[in-house]
């Protein structure tokens with residue numbers, strides 16, 4: 492038996508307040524359920540004054556599994572817990588996860604309506620751990636309501652290729668400008684392409700895409716690149732922008748209600764603040780572009796749409812809602828008007 496303890500990042504309870512521990516345990520349980528050796532249910536423990544999420548495993552975790560633990564949205568330091576001469580010691584384990592994009596890209600931009608990056612990382616982890624399309628790190632992620640790109644930037648730090656759709660032209664322009672500057676400043680080799688997307692039926696323009704391909708010098712020369720693409724368009728048209736069975740995971744934070752929309756957004760065609768309408772209009776298209784075995788994670792304000800309603804819409808769209816207890820531990824208060832929850836659904840492998 493081996494025991495592990497993950498020290499909770501000091502910022503974590505600032506994001507979730509009282510609910511921080513519940514969310515950490517749920518995220519860890521989902522991640523550990525994919526490990527080769529059987530792990531006990533994690534629990535919050537205070538070991539030698541360190542508050543951690545602790546669990547035991549039948550055998551030692553592999554390097555890859557430790558890397559997955561370091562990707563957890565709340566992980567600060569991971570320890571192996573050992574008993575020597577009747578006393579307990581915490582042995583820190585080196586973080587050997589492959590380094591892709593520096594995490595700082597997720598925190599640079601600050602703006603009203605931004606989805607918290609710790610919460611976004613948690614949703615990405617849940618989607619990536621639940622998805623059964625591939626074991627590769629190189630997943631293809633879509634955020635079909637990308638705002639100014641938090642999900643895309645969090646996905647880059649995991650080594651994924653990331654794609655976003657956003658109805659606000661102001662936001663998509665800002666993502667393009669910010670990201671190009673970032674690549675230049677951090678000395679990435681990169682190419683940029685723009686394309687307009689027209690409807691085959693009407694021949695009218697239905698979106699504009701900006702596509703970046705990038706890597707550090709040697710990787711770029713070897714063809715080991717990552718991709719970020721942002722489409723200025725309407726999420727309901729996702730299946731016009733991308734082919735069927737294209738994405739491994741879809742992660743999206745739905746609009747919360749009235750508070751965050753700008754005048755420019757409100758005037759955009761296809762814009763509505765109503766998450767139920769948005770989901771109904773977009774889910775068939777999202778399902779089309781998701782691979783079999785792929786996973787969709789949505790977050791929403793339960794004061795505006797209930798979890799029962801959200802799950803019902805997911806099922807009606809032909810997705811299988813993951814509804815075991817462990818997937819129902821994520822509800823938390825954000826502020827006086829927002830109580831947030833997530834729903835997780837899979838496109839079944841036939």
Ligand SMILES: C[S@@+](CC[C@H](N)C(=O)[O-])C[C@H]1O[C@@H](n2cnc3c(N)ncnc32)[C@H](O)[C@@H]1O
Pocket residue numbers: 604605606607635636637638639640641642656657658659662724725726727744745746747756761762763769
């Ligand atoms: C909660 S915000 C997402 C914030 C984003 N995760 C971030 O941190 O920047 C929801 C986004 O959905 C966008 N949106 C609303 N309706 C849309 C539609 N039909 N198609 C694409 N995006 C839409 C809004 O403009 C808003 O930026």
